[in-house]
Amino acid sequence: MTPEGQDLLLRGGDALGIDLTPHLPAFAELLRLLLEGSARTNLTALKEEPDIILKHFVDSLTCLQGGYLHGVQRVIDLGTGAGFPALPLAIVQPELQLVPVDSTRKKIEFVRATAAALGLTNVNPLVGRAEELGQDPEHRQHYDRVVVRAVAALPILAELALPLLKENGLLVAQKGPISSEELNAGRRASGEVGGKVQVVDPFTLPILGDARTLIVIEKLKPTPAKYPRKPGVPNHQPLFWNGNT
Numbered sequence: 001m002t003p004e005g006q007d008l009l010l011r012g013g014d015a016l017g018i019d020l021t022p023h024l025p026a027f028a029e030l031l032r033l034l035l036e037g038s039a040r041t042n043l044t045a046l047k048e049e050p051d052i053i054l055k056h057f058v059d060s061l062t063c064l065q066g067g068y069l070h071g072v073q074r075v076i077d078l079g080t081g082a083g084f085p086a087l088p089l090a091i092v093q094p095e096l097q098l099v100p101v102d103s104t105r106k107k108i109e110f111v112r113a114t115a116a117a118l119g120l121t122n123v124n125p126l127v128g129r130a131e132e133l134g135q136d137p138e139h140r141q142h143y144d145r146v147v148v149r150a151v152a153a154l155p156i157l158a159e160l161a162l163p164l165l166k167e168n169g170l171l172v173a174q175k176g177p178i179s180s181e182e183l184n185a186g187r188r189a190s191g192e193v194g195g196k197v198q199v200v201d202p203f204t205l206p207i208l209g210d211a212r213t214l215i216v217i218e219k220l221k222p223t224p225a226k227y228p229r230k231p232g233v234p235n236h237q238p239l240f241w242n243g244n245t
C-alpha cells in the first residue's frame with residue numbers, strides 16, 4: 001500500500017472513531033491479495049487503490065457505527081463477494097466469529113485463502129445460498145447478527161436474513177440511499193418474517209461523501225417456517241415490493 005493509501009485508510013478510520021494504525025499491515029496485505037486475485041478472476045469492480053481503500057475497506061467498517069456488533073459472537077455476512085464487509089470486520093474485531101457466505105464458489109475460495117494468508121482464524125467461509133441456509137437447522141436461528149452489504153432490496157434482505165437470526169438478533173444492512181417505497185416494503189416484509197425495522201441511519205462515506213444508509217432490523221419472534229422461500233423466489237417475487245433491486 002502506498003503512503004497515500006495508508007493516509008486515506010487512517011483518515012477514513014479516524015472519521016469512524018477507529019484507530020487503524022495497528023491494522024495497517026493486514027489491510028496492506030488484503031489490498032495486495034485483492035489486486036492479485038482481481039487480475040486472475042473477476043472478484044470486484046474496483047481496481048484502483050484509493051477506491052478499494054475507501055469503497056471496500058472503510059465502507060465495510062461503517063457497519064460498526066452505532067455499536068450493533070459489539071459484544072456479540074456469531075455473525076454471518078450474506079453475499080460477501082470478495083469478503084466485504086467480513087474481512088475488514090475480522091481484522092478490526094477479532095472477537096467476532098464471522099461466516100462469510102456467497103453462492104459463487106470462486107469468491108468464497110478467494111475469501112478462504114485470503115483469511116488464511118492473513119491469519120484470520122475467526123473467519124469460516126461457506127459456499128451457499130441464503131435461501132438454503134435459512135432452512136438448514138444448522139444455520140436457522142443460529143446467528144447473533146447478519147451483516148449484508150450491497151446485495152438486494154430491503155424486503156428481500158429481510159426474508160433472507162431474519163430466518164438465520166436468533167430472537168433479538170439484528171440484521172445490519174449497509175445500503176446506499178433508500179427510497180421510501182423500498183423502505184415501506186422492507187418494513188412490511190420485516191413484520192411478515194418476525195422482525196421490525198428499528199434504525200434507519202443516513203450518513204455519508206468518510207472523505208468521499210457518498211450517501212449511505214445503515215438499516216437495522218431486529219428479530220422479535222420466530223420466522224414462519226415457509227420463509228425463506230425456495231432459491232430465487234425472494235428475488236423474483238419480493239415480499240410487498242415490485243421495484244428494481
Ligand SMILES: C[S@@+](CC[C@H](N)C(=O)[O-])C[C@H]1O[C@@H](n2cnc3c(N)ncnc32)[C@H](O)[C@@H]1O
Binds near residue numbers: 083102103107151
Ligand atoms: C454486489 S455483490 C456484493 C458483495 C459484497 N457484499 C460487497 O459489498 O462487496 C453481491 C453478492 O451477493 C451474492 N448473492 C446474491 N444473492 C445471494 C444469495 N441468495 N445467497 C448467497 N449469495 C448471494 C452474489 O453472488 C454476489 O457475490
